[in-house]
Amino acid sequence: MANFFPRWTNWLPLKVAICGVIIVCGLTGATWYYVTPKYTRVGYEPIQPVPFPHDIHVSQLGMDCRYCHSFVEVAAHSNLPNTQTCMNCHSQVQKDNPKLEPVRASWKTGTPVEWVQIHRTPDYVFYNHAAHVNRGISCFSCHGPVNHMPEVYHAKPHSMAWCLECHRHPENFLRPEDQIFNLDWKTDDVKPATFVAKYGQPSDATEDLSKKKKLSQTEIGETLKERWNIRPPVNCQGCHR
Incomplete structure (x- = not known):
């Protein structure tokens, strides 16, 4: 019986x-690459109704x-400034600047400025x-160098893996509580003797940290982690409630 299909179709x-x-x-x-927060969020820099140069x-x-x-230390959600906060300064400073017209209009009408949300x-x-x-996590850790941004942009991915990196190893991100809002803080700014006198040192430390020239x-982080008993959740219910 003759074949109806050529032989090459056997491999089809x-x-x-x-x-x-x-x-x-x-x-x-x-x-996996293009729909992750790292690709879709990082670098997002929307045009705001009023240009606010953080730098x-x-x-x-x-x-x-x-x-x-003003709510960042006492509330779960960080607030945006209301018009009153802006006008505390701009009723006197650059009060005729045309770029601030939306703020002045908001002040007159009572309608809030419609800021575009960046971090969601x-x-x-x-x-x-x-x-x-x-508990030692600076604005810088999640939002990047906002103090040097002419326009705020999304600097970090805020993905689950990114969050877990900190939750699993908080010592890599912790800093003294009086440096939380100092976005230019560096470990070189820490004086070992002063730091140890205030916070002590880890119980498993093998040397006197106060005598070192500088601390890593x-x-x-290990000192603050033990001092403040920081144990971030790494299970699902820690963040998905």
């Missing part, structure tokens, strides 16, 4: 299967983060700002 199912596997792997890889307000004028974000935590994630900043981030 295998070729289709191989192509299917390649396509599925390609789509999976592309989704001028913080680095040049010396304003503290808490002047505008999913509804299924519980995050408490106060719990973090009151790990030494500082």
Whole structure:
């Protein structure tokens, strides 16, 4: 009996299967890379109704983060400044600047300025700002060098893996509580003798840290971790409640 199909078609199912596997792997890889927070969020810099240069307000004028974000130490959510906060200064400073017209209009009408949200935590994630900043985690760790940003952008991925990196090894990120809002803080700023006198040193330390010339981030972090009994949750219910 004659063959209805040429001989090469015998390999067709295998070729289709191989192509299917390649396509599925390609789509999976592309989704894995392009739909992650690192790709979709990092670098996001929306145009705001009022250009607010953090670098001028913080680095040049010396304003503290808490002047505008006044709830960050006491509430789960960090607030945006209301118009009154802006007008405390701008009723006198650059009061005729056209860029500030939306602020002046908000002041007159009572309608809030419609700021564009940059950092958004999913509804299924519980995050408490106060719990973090009151236990050694700086704004810098999650938001990057905001004090040097002319326009604020999304600097960190805020993915689950990124959060777990800190929860599993908090000693790599902890800093003294009086340096939480100093976004330019470096470990070299710490004087070992003063630090040890205030916080002590880890119980398993093999040397007197107060006599060292400088302390590493790990030494500082391990000390604060033990001093404050920091044990971040690494299970699901810690953040997904």
